[in-house]
Amino acid sequence: MREESAGQSVILACSALKKMYRRILVSGGDAMYSKSDQLDSATGKVLFIHLDGSMELIASRLEKRRGHFMAPKLLQSQFDTLEPLSALENFITVSLEKSVSEIVSEIEKSLHLEKCFSTAVSELDAH
Secondary structure (H helix, E strand, C coil): CHHHHCCCCCCCCCCCCCHHHHHHHHHCHHHHHCCCCCCCHHHHHCCEEEEECCHHHHHHHHHHCCCCCCCHHHHHHHHHHCCCCCCCCCEEEEECCCCHHHHHHHHHHHHCCCCCCHHHHHHHHHC
16 A cells, blocks of 8 residues: 555545455455455454444434435445454444444544544544
């Protein structure tokens, strides 16, 4: 990855519901052709954050969104597709029962970051 070679960190938001998608994020596109279930040595460089919440909680949040591409009627398919993260994957689980600022704080602690998202979080909490 270009950012890694430049000594930069990257935060990427995506669903990565399937283990194969997560393997590609860790190991690159060649992971699609590997028959091995092993993750490569780059696993420790990628931290997956599993935002955990009930279907009811997530559905209620989706209903409140305006102009978002994710239609609430697709939520069941997302839950059906999700392949739980395994012990071999580098991940944390964060409860969606918490406020946005608590979620961000927990993620920052896991990433060992300073409070770099405080302005964005304040704006999200206001909505």
